[in-house]
Amino acid sequence: MKELVQQFKGKKILQAEGNAKIDPSDFVNKKIVDFKSWGKHFLICLPKATIRIHFLMFGSYSINEQTKPARSLRLHLKFTNGDLYFYTCSIKILEGDLDEIYDWSADVMNEKWSATKAIKKLKAIPGTLACDALLNQDIFSGVGNIIKNEVLFRIKLHPESSIGKIPTAVIKAMVKEARKYSFDFLKWKKAFELKKHWLAHTKKMCARCNIPLIKTYPGKTKRRTFFCTDCQIKYD
DNA sequence: TGCCATGTTAAACT
DNA sequence: GAGTTTAACATGGC
Numbered sequence: 001m002k003e004l005v006q007q008f009k010g011k012k013i014l015q016a017e018g019n020a021k022i023d024p025s026d027f028v029n030k031k032i033v034d035f036k037s038w039g040k041h042f043l044i045c046l047p048k049a050t051i052r053i054h055f056l057m058f059g060s061y062s063i064n065e066q067t068k069p070a071r072s073l074r075l076h077l078k079f080t081n082g083d084l085y086f087y088t089c090s091i092k093i094l095e096g097d098l099d100e101i102y103d104w105s106a107d108v109m110n111e112k113w114s115a116t117k118a119i120k121k122l123k124a125i126p127g128t129l130a131c132d133a134l135l136n137q138d139i140f141s142g143v144g145n146i147i148k149n150e151v152l153f154r155i156k157l158h159p160e161s162s163i164g165k166i167p168t169a170v171i172k173a174m175v176k177e178a179r180k181y182s183f184d185f186l187k188w189k190k191a192f193e194l195k196k197h198w199l200a201h202t203k204k205m206c207a208r209c210n211i212p213l214i215k216t217y218p219g220k221t222k223r224r225t226f227f228c229t230d231c232q233i234k235y236d
Numbered sequence: 237t238g239c240c241a242t243g244t245t246a247a248a249c250t
Numbered sequence: 251g252a253g254t255t256t257a258a259c260a261t262g263g264c
Contacts, residue, residue, distance in 0.1 A: 040242095040243075040244090054243080054244070054245095055242090055243085056242095056243050056244060056245095057241065057242065057243050057244085058241090058242090058243095059243095090243090090244070090245080135243095137244095144242050144243070145241085145242060145243085146242055147242090194242095201242095223241095223243090224240095224241075
């Protein structure tokens with residue numbers, strides 16, 4: 001999405017409407033300074049404020065639709081060269097310096113991503129389970145439940161392993177794979193072949209052992225988790 | 237056709 | 251006050 005909206009960078013917002021809780025009329029006549037993202041946050045930077053979009057579970061967007069979309073419109077921004085539409089998303093206005101609001105080094109897809117800082121943050125929460133740690137947006141901003149399951153499977157780590165008991169080499173592998181898989185995820189999503197590459201998520205059988213995978217809702221996050229009791233090692 | 241889920245926040249609880 | 255649970259959002263996929 002960030003790539004597709006670049007056509008509106010530097011453009012002035014001619015019209016703004018929608019059922020967002022914030023007043024969209026504030027955006028009219030403001031210029032888009034930049035588009036940024038931090039994990040699952042999409043940021044529309046205006047001169048003195050930032051529009052923060054989060055798509056939650058079912059959010060969507062469209063660009064330059066010819067006919068007015070039938071779906072309930074959360075926000076529509078009109079530009080001289082096209083239109084940007086948002087549906088079913090959370091919209092919030094951020095005031096102040098984004099560098100103070102966001103830790104860019106926590107975003108797994110950001111160029112400022114720091115594996116070293118991620119490892120330090122993990123060391124500070126030894127009692128946390130691996131399945132919860134991977135979903136912690138302050139450590140792995142951008143990682144969601146699918147990526148969690150796939151990363152754990154790929155590094156052969158049991159989701160209920162305690163962070164403090166996991167060997168350093170495996171922690172390093174987790175941090176490295178979280179970033180790598182996120183880039184693969186984007187690549188496969190663009191090719192509409194995301195599911196084709198799932199090895200654990202929603203799977204019935206282990207791709208390595210060919211034995212049934214376990215499906216549970218572990219940890220504090222209680223999110224759907226698929227894992228193999230044979231090849232994913234539990235450290236506790 | 238009904239149920240479930242790629243996520244987060246805030247209110248309502250304990 | 252801290253921690254936990256529930257509701258809300260609202261739609262596509264299976």
